[in-house]
Amino acid sequence: SKYDRKNGVAVSGGQKQRIGLARSIINKPDLLILDEATNALNSQVSNKIIKNLKNYDIIIILISHDKEISNICNTELYLRNGNIKIL
Numbered sequence: 001s002k003y004d005r006k007n008g009v010a011v012s013g014g015q016k017q018r019i020g021l022a023r024s025i026i027n028k029p030d031l032l033i034l035d036e037a038t039n040a041l042n043s044q045v046s047n048k049i050i051k052n053l054k055n056y057d058i059i060i061i062l063i064s065h066d067k068e069i070s071n072i073c074n075t076e077l078y079l080r081n082g083n084i085k086i087l
Contacts, residue, residue: 013040021049025056035063043068 011019017040024032032053038046043066050069053060062069070076076087 014042014045017041018049025053025058028056029058031059031061033061033063036065037062038064038066038069047072 017038021034021037024034038049041049046066047068050062051072054072062073064070070087078085078087
C-alpha cells in the first residue's frame with residue numbers, strides 16, 4: 001500500500017526512493033551500492049540526484065539500466081552473459 005500505516009499519508013514510489021537515498025547519504029558511508037535507485041523518478045530528477053551524489057566523498061557502485069546515468073560515472077562496467085567489460 002502507498003499509505004503510511006501510522007499517519008495515513010500517501011507516499012509515492014519516487015518519494016520513497018528520495019527518502020531512502022537521503023537516509024543512506026546522511027550516514028556518511030565509505031561505500032554506497034545503489035541498485036536501480038532512481039527508477040521511480042523521472043529522468044530530469046534522476047539525473048539531478050545522481051549528479052549531486054558526486055559531491056559526496058563516497059565510493060558509489062551504481063547499478064542501472066538507464067544509459068544517461070552512465071554519462072556521469074568515472075568508470076562504467078557492462079555485464080552481459082556473465083562477462084564484465086570495462087567501457
